[in-house]
Amino acid sequence: MRVAFINPQGNFDREDSYWTTHPDFGGQLVYVKEVASAMSEMGIRCDIITRRIIDERWPEFADEFDYYPGKENLRIVRIPFGPDEFLRKEGLWPYLGEFSRRIIEFYRAERTMPNFLTTHYGDGGLTGAMLFKETGIPYSFTAHSLGAQKLDKLLQTGENRMKIEEEFNFSYRIAAERISMKYSAVNFVSTSIERFQQYSHPLYREFSDVGNDSKYSIVPPGVNTDIFTANPSELDEAIEDRYKEAVERFSNASRFRLPMIVVSSRFEGKKNHIGIVRAFANDRELHESSNLVIVTRGIKNPYEEFDSLEEPDRSVLKEIIDHIRRNGIEYGVIFLNIENQHELSALYRISTKRKSIFALTSLYEPFGLAPIEAMACGLPVVATSNGGPAESLREDNIEYGVLVDPLETNDIVRGLKKALFSSPSFWEELSSRGVDRVTEKYTWRSSAENYLNVIKEKIKGEYPEPEIPEYLYSGDGLPFIE
Numbered sequence: 001m002r003v004a005f006i007n008p009q010g011n012f013d014r015e016d017s018y019w020t021t022h023p024d025f026g027g028q029l030v031y032v033k034e035v036a037s038a039m040s041e042m043g044i045r046c047d048i049i050t051r052r053i054i055d056e057r058w059p060e061f062a063d064e065f066d067y068y069p070g071k072e073n074l075r076i077v078r079i080p081f082g083p084d085e086f087l088r089k090e091g092l093w094p095y096l097g098e099f100s101r102r103i104i105e106f107y108r109a110e111r112t113m114p115n116f117l118t119t120h121y122g123d124g125g126l127t128g129a130m131l132f133k134e135t136g137i138p139y140s141f142t143a144h145s146l147g148a149q150k151l152d153k154l155l156q157t158g159e160n161r162m163k164i165e166e167e168f169n170f171s172y173r174i175a176a177e178r179i180s181m182k183y184s185a186v187n188f189v190s191t192s193i194e195r196f197q198q199y200s201h202p203l204y205r206e207f208s209d210v211g212n213d214s215k216y217s218i219v220p221p222g223v224n225t226d227i228f229t230a231n232p233s234e235l236d237e238a239i240e241d242r243y244k245e246a247v248e249r250f251s252n253a254s255r256f257r258l259p260m261i262v263v264s265s266r267f268e269g270k271k272n273h274i275g276i277v278r279a280f281a282n283d284r285e286l287h288e289s290s291n292l293v294i295v296t297r298g299i300k301n302p303y304e305e306f307d308s309l310e311e312p313d314r315s316v317l318k319e320i321i322d323h324i325r326r327n328g329i330e331y332g333v334i335f336l337n338i339e340n341q342h343e344l345s346a347l348y349r350i351s352t353k354r355k356s357i358f359a360l361t362s363l364y365e366p367f368g369l370a371p372i373e374a375m376a377c378g379l380p381v382v383a384t385s386n387g388g389p390a391e392s393l394r395e396d397n398i399e400y401g402v403l404v405d406p407l408e409t410n411d412i413v414r415g416l417k418k419a420l421f422s423s424p425s426f427w428e429e430l431s432s433r434g435v436d437r438v439t440e441k442y443t444w445r446s447s448a449e450n451y452l453n454v455i456k457e458k459i460k461g462e463y464p465e466p467e468i469p470e471y472l473y474s475g476d477g478l479p480f481i482e
Contacts (some may be wrong), residue, residue: 004114006124009089038448040073052078093172094475100130125180141184147173148201178207183466185458190367222444228376239346260356264295267316279412281327348377361406375434
């Protein structure tokens with residue numbers, strides 16, 4: 001069996017370049033790589049189909065093929081479409097018809113075809129629908145996040161609708177998502193919340209039958225437990241030394257042994273770093289008895305470097321730094337340069353030695369893989385109650401982490417203090433429960449097995465031929481979606 005993973009945005013290479021440093025290189029790419037890797041280890045031939053880029057600023061993505069070491073059944077296939085240079089995901093929509101045609105040409109030249117397509121994000125989903133229309137190969141759709149929710153949140157900030165459209169192309173995105181979810185053999189979701197809340201949004205209501213169990217399959221993402229583990233590694237000492245240097249640079253050596261509140265996510269407004277900073281600044285016990293550790297990547301001193309960054313990093317970091325300075329808490333905030341997942345897992349492990357916590361207060365998290373990775377290392381979690389963490393951190397009245405309202409500073413303070421200071425036994429209990437939770441429910445092997453079980457069932461089905469408006473092929477005459 002051959003399964004193709006259709007993912008036009010961002011890109012993939014053996015070094016996982018740009019992960020977490022660019023909005024197009026976030027958790028979605030981790031998800032695709034890990035499910036494809038685990039599935040390939042089960043004997044399935046897997047292709048990650050993405051975009052070929054000929055651009056001196058992005059040399060990693062120029063070759064037609066790439067491979068992950070030790071993954072014999074998995075290859076990265078880069079298909080050229082649109083202009084040669086790198087494009088943000090918002091600029092890919094007009095070229096997806098070309099992408100689908102060239103994928104067909106590629107497989108015909110190889111004299112083979114996939115048995116099934118898994119598609120990711122709205123652009124991958126639309127491409128899958130186009131491929132299904134031309135070849136009859138069924139596809140699954142995994143949204144990762146849906147545009148309607150993001151549009152709602154941007155409108156709530158008072159942003160002008162036309163300005164939002166110019167930047168994010170929501171009319172393309174939502175039209176693509178509608179086609180993707182309507183004609184898929186199955187929609188994979190991470191949680192039941194995602195199914196019943198996101199897919200039932202008024203903008204999708206005529207295209208998604210959320211009451212149809214055969215149309216949805218809940219498959220949580222997993223954790224790479226070879227990397228994110230409570231078992232010490234040789235890297236731990238080096239990261240501890242780096243942390244010590246950062247403490248001495250931004251604060252003083254006397255704070256080196258204090259518990260840490262670790263924050264690690266992309267610098268985007270929706271990740272709500274400022275919510276944590278406000279909570280830390282507002283509570284004396286927090287900023288006197290713990291360090292707020294904000295993970296950066298490639299940035300050693302944000303106070304000096306943020307002006308040279310691109311958006312949205314610059315705006316997010318400026319807001320953080322302004323709030324730190326206004327409240328005089330520079331001594332309690334440590335910025336730490338962490339370059340990759342191995343270093344991040346080492347940071348989580350050295351944090352556990354100080355009875356620390358991980359915090360993620362996003363305005364909304366479709367699933368929230370980062371808290372699960374921290375839990376795998378034994379680090380208790382405080383996370384947003386909006387979205388996936390409400391399911392991953394709660395089940396059958398058992399608490400696997402502390403949930404907080406990301407819009408309420410006092411509630412963030414409550415959650416942080418509960419996890420950090422309520423009692424040593426509570427911290428130990430959360431740490432132990434978190435490791436067990438990941439082992440039992442959140443591994444990529446189990447994700448891949450669940451995918452494969454559904455795929456084998458859906459291959460046998462018959463599905464209606466997609467009706468795809470011409471404007472989604474050509475990019476001309478796209479109606480404005482309110």
